[in-house]
Amino acid sequence: SIITKQMLTNMLGMAVYEVGLMVFLLVEYEWIPDLKAQPSDPLTGPKSRHYTMLFNIFVLLQVFNEYNARFLRGEWQIWRGLNQNPLFLMISIGTMVFQVTMVQFAAPILTHALKIHPQGLTVAQWTICIGFGAGTLVVQQILNRSRRVILFFITKNEDSGSPQELQAEARSPETTPE
Numbered sequence: 546s547i548i549t550k551q552m553l554t555n556m557l558g559m560a561v562y563e564v565g566l567m568v569f570l571l572v573e574y575e576w577i578p579d580l581k582a583q584p585s586d587p588l589t590g591p592k593s594r595h596y597t598m599l600f601n602i603f604v605l606l607q608v609f610n611e612y613n614a615r616f617l618r619g620e621w622q623i624w625r626g627l628n629q630n631p632l633f634l635m636i637s638i639g640t641m642v643f644q645v646t647m648v649q650f651a652a653p654i655l656t657h658a659l660k661i662h663p664q665g666l667t668v669a670q671w672t673i674c675i676g677f678g679a680g681t682l683v684v685q686q687i688l689n690r691s692r693r694v695i696l697f698f699i700t701k702n703e704d705s706g707s708p709q710e711l712q713a714e715a716r717s718p719e720t721t722p723e
Contacts, residue, residue: 558688578669594662605678613685
């Protein structure tokens with residue numbers, strides 16, 4: 546199969562994190578600073594800044610997950626070799642610069658088309674957005690560790706095979722960091 550078990554774990558794990566986070570933030574947003582509904586604003590609507598944050602978090606989730614997607618075998622050192630891939634860095638940094646420009650500086654122009662809040666986001670809101678976006682890096686490491694632990698216990702409890710064979714299987718290239 547073109548999709549390995551580790552890739553499936555990564556995709557499902559990230560989908561659960563990202564969809565769960567977005568649904569949570571869509572419903573539970575009162576704790577976010579400077580997020581007051583402005584019902585009298587006919588241009589952007591009462592939850593414009595809230596929706597701007599959701600849009601921003603979604604994009605940042607994808608930007609940070611690009612770093613996880615560079616390795617497909619559950620490697621730990623996702624930063625390895627980054628300096629040898631200038632095209633990847635240009636795309637990643639360019640996406641981030643474009644996102645900041647669009648949300649912060651082009652917001653008054655894009656308000657009509659995308660309903661982005663005309664004043665952009667506050668520093669506290671940007672910090673929250675970047676924190677949730679960077680959360681994909683942590684979630685990926687948890688997925689990598691969980692898969693290894695589960696694989697270890699599954700292979701440990703199997704009756705077939707010698708301990709050396711089971712250890713070799715648990716350390717197969719699909720699960721071993723390089």
